[in-house]
Each structure stands twice: as structure tokens, then as C-alpha cells.
Amino acid sequence: MESQALGEVSSEGSFSMMELLMGADPIVQAVLVALVIASIWSWAVVAEKFFAVGGARKKAKEFEEAFWNGRADEYEPRPGQTADNAGARLFASISREWRDAKTTGSSDHAALIGRAERSLRATVDREVARVSNGVGALATIGSASPFIGLFGTVWGIMRAFINISAQEDTSLAVVGGPIAEALFATGLGLVAAIPAVIFYNKFSGDLNRYADRLDAFSQDLLVRLSRRASDGGS
Secondary structure, X not given: OHHXXXXXXXXXXXXXXXXXXXXXXXXXXXHHHHHHHHHHHHHHHHHHHHHHHHHHHHHHHHHHHHHHOOOHHHHOOOOOOOOOOHHHHHHHHHHHHHHHHHHHOOOOHHHHHHHHHHHHHHHHHHHHHHHHOXXXXXXXXXXXXXXXXXXXXXXXXHHHHHHHHHHOOOOHHHHHHHHHHHHHHHHHHHHXXXXXXXXXXXXXXXXXXXXXXXXXXXXXXXXXXXXHHHHOOO
């Protein structure tokens, strides 16, 4: 008899994930939908940043190699266009300061280097900000998703105790649904948070290395500008 009762409970309590979602409490449904959206959002950011950060680093490296091999002119944009390469934009920034100094006939080399350094610093900041745009969303999702899932967990467990109190029954058929909702919310919160945290750390490291590369290239450009200004080159 006991085994037959357990079988009946198991049969009645069987459900799929979709049935669980559709039959969940509205509060838990809202939590699950929010976590699904957060997970989709984080993967969209990961996909976009994977190509954006990787492409930016590759282009910057290619321009540096071309620059040191005397092929920087290959990356010079056509009139009315903007260079699609961070290294080329840095080079254009310092070249603009040099041309302005030559046009005005200024012989204050210290002022020229100071202006060029500030221009390069601003350009580097813009380049890093442009590539890193959206990465902060991964940090938000990674930190908030577990707590959103925890809220769904607490709500589901609370419903389980309310059902026990209302029906005065502790069988699986009474508490199984709310407990399953609670655990599903916890799991989905982790599913959304873990990849977001992993890829946020990865992209943060990649962006730091990207910024370091641009900074180093900027310093090389400043050294060349300083040497040309001291030599009175054209």
C-alpha cells in the first residue's frame, strides 16, 4: 500500500520545466523571467565583446607592426573618413599636434610635448571606453542574479510552508511544487551569474592589456615626437 501511494504521488507530481514555469506563483514567474532575460543579455554582451575586444587588440597590434616597419601610410584613412584602428587614431592625434605646431611656427617644444601627451591620453581613454562599453553589465548581472534567485527561493519555500499550514499535510504533493520552484530559481540565478562573472574577469584582463599596449605605443610616439622636435625635423 505504501509503495502504491508513493507511486501515485510520483505520478501526480511529475512535471516538465515548462510546466513548472507555467504553474509557478506569479512572483516566482517574474523572478524566473528576469533571470532568463539577464542570462540572454549576458551572453549577448559576451558574444559582442568577444569580437570587439579581440578585434581591437588585433588591429592595434597590426598597426604597431606596420608602423615600426614603415608601413603606417597603409592605414591612413581616405579624406572624410575616420581610421578604424586605435593605433592609427593615436598616430593621427600626435601627427595633428605636430602639424599645428609647424603651422603656428611654435618653438616651445615642452608645450608641444605636453599637448601631445594630453591628446594621446584622451585618445587612449576614449579607445578603451569605446571597447569596454557594456562590460559593466556583466558585473551587474553577476552580482545581482544570485540575489534575485535567492528571492525566488525564499518565496517558493514560504509558499511551501503556507501550503503545509493550509492543508495540514506534509506530503510531497503539497510541498513539491513550491520547493521545486525555489530550487529552480536558485539554479537559474547561478546559471545567469557564473558565466557573467567569468567573462567579466576575462574581459577586464583583456581590456587592461589593451590599455597597456596603447599606453606603451603612446609613449613610443611621444619619444619620437620629442626627438623630432629637438632635432628640428619637418
